[in-house]
Amino acid sequence: MQTGNPILMTGAAFVVVVAGMQAAASLLIPFLLAAFIAIICLSPLYWLHARGLPSGVAVLIIALVLVLTGTLIGVFVGASLSDFSHNLPVFQARLQTQTDGLLNWLSGFGLQLDSQLLRDNFSPSLAMGMAGKLLAGLGNALANTFLIVLTVIFLLLEASALPHKWTLMGRHAPSGEHFSRFIASVNSYLAIKGWVSLATGAVIAIWLALLGVDYPLLWGLIAFLFNFVPNIGSIIAAVPAVLLALVQLGPGSALAAGVGYLAANIIMGNVVEPRYMGRGVGLSTLVVFVSLVFWGWILGPVGMLLSVPLTMIVKLALEANDDTRWIAVLLGPDIEPLQNDKG
Numbered sequence: 394m395q396t397g398n399p400i401l402m403t404g405a406a407f408v409v410v411v412a413g414m415q416a417a418a419s420l421l422i423p424f425l426l427a428a429f430i431a432i433i434c435l436s437p438l439y440w441l442h443a444r445g446l447p448s449g450v451a452v453l454i455i456a457l458v459l460v461l462t463g464t465l466i467g468v469f470v471g472a473s474l475s476d477f478s479h480n481l482p483v484f485q486a487r488l489q490t491q492t493d494g495l496l497n498w499l500s501g502f503g504l505q506l507d508s509q510l511l512r513d514n515f516s517p518s519l520a521m522g523m524a525g526k527l528l529a530g531l532g533n534a535l536a537n538t539f540l541i542v543l544t545v546i547f548l549l550l551e552a553s554a555l556p557h558k559w560t561l562m563g564r565h566a567p568s569g570e571h572f573s574r575f576i577a578s579v580n581s582y583l584a585i586k587g588w589v590s591l592a593t594g595a596v597i598a599i600w601l602a603l604l605g606v607d608y609p610l611l612w613g614l615i616a617f618l619f620n621f622v623p624n625i626g627s628i629i630a631a632v633p634a635v636l637l638a639l640v641q642l643g644p645g646s647a648l649a650a651g652v653g654y655l656a657a658n659i660i661m662g663n664v665v666e667p668r669y670m671g672r673g674v675g676l677s678t679l680v681v682f683v684s685l686v687f688w689g690w691i692l693g694p695v696g697m698l699l700s701v702p703l704t705m706i707v708k709l710a711l712e713a714n715d716d717t718r719w720i721a722v723l724l725g726p727d728i729e730p731l732q733n734d735k736g
Contacts, residue, residue, distance in 0.1 A: 415691050422695045423537040427544035429702055430459070431552070433583050438549055452549045456542060463538050466614065473611040487640045582705055585666065590620035593661045597634075600653040604646050606638045616654075618698050620661070622685060627658040676704060680724050 414421060434455050441451035598613025606612070612634040619626035631654040639647035676684070684704040688696035696703075704724070711721035 411691065418692050418696075422692055423540050424544060425692070425699055425703075426695065427541045427548060429583060429699065430541065431545045431548035432580050433587050434459075434545065434549060435552060435580050436584050438552070448550065452546055455549060456546050459542050459545060463542070467538075469610050470614050473608040477608055477611060484637060484640050488636060579702075579706055579709060583702060586621055586702075589661050589666045590617045592665070593617065593620045593657055596657045596661075597630075597654065600657070601634060601638075601650060604638065604649055604653075605642060606634060606646070606650060607641060608637075616657075620658075621698055622681070622701055625682065625685070627654065627662070630654075676701065676708065676724055677726050680704065 437455055438451050441454060442448070446454075594613040594615075594617030597616040598609045601612055602609040612630070615634075616627070616630045619630035622629070631651065635647050635651045635654070638650040681701060681704075684700040685697055688700035688703055690696070692699070708721045708724045711717040711724070
């Protein structure tokens with residue numbers, strides 16, 4: 394019996410899976426968020442186990458911390474998000490007025506620019522609008538907080554019971570070495586990235602509060618979330634806050650806000666993070682951008698935030714198999730040539 398072209402069959406299966414994921418996005422998003430939160434919580438769970446606490450008590454403590462954190466975020470950031478969304482048209486109008494004033498000022502020096510063309514293709518007010526849509530999408534995703542926390546609890550309970558199940562499964566259990574390395578790599582990446590992102594968000598929030606920019610906690614939360622997107626995440630997070638500083642306080646404060654973002658991301662991204670994470674779980678810049686577009690197209694704003702962790706999981710899974718390790722190498726960053734390969 395003649396079989397079909399394997400490449401064609403693989404491509405068709407990929408299209409079907411992608412279409413299914415896009416159709417089930419409303420179900421996948423809460424589950425994916427819960428999965429990544431659970432992975433980040435594995436380290437505290439193991440720490441509590443090492444202190445002699447039973448699995449149920451340890452999971453209960455972590456769940457209470459998650460609920461308390463979510464409540465605090467809802468109280469302090471929810472009001473800012475609502476107020477920012479309400480005032481967004483006002484901010485956009487002010488920003489457009491400032492842009493028109495800049496164009497008039499430049500025309501005095503003989504630089505004639507088509508204001509309508511600039512407004513249609515590169516308008517700062519559009520960036521503010523995009524920020525509003527992004528925040529609205531995140532708000533809709535976080536509306537399922539109860540479902541997310543409940544899923545995290547069950548995932549953590551299952552993680553506690555999994556080693557015992559594997560012992561009983563014997564030879565039928567999955568390859569322990571590859572799976573343990575996979576889980577350890579994902580857990581390490583998300584844990585380190587989570588703490589670095591938290592520090593980045595805290596520094597940004599404090600700096601903007603000192604400058605007097607409105608909604609500093611909101612911008613700190615956005616900086617925390619978008620720090621999971623390397624290379625371009627910090628730029629996306631900085632744009633609306635810097636534009637708001639420009640509208641609210643003027644060019645000097647906007648410049649100071651931009652410098653604060655730049656300094657925080659350089660220190661955290663180029664000094665602190667590489668010291669603890671290294672380059673073993675990196676992705677190439679092109680893969681980061683493509684994954685951002687791909688997962689954002691499938692899952693919306695949450696997909697953009699989870700794009701790099703999702704692609705990292707794919708890369709780590711490919712590394713665990715000798716037949717697919719070459720694909721993981723292509724997804725990774727540039728590798729220094731070996732001494733034998735140097736001419």
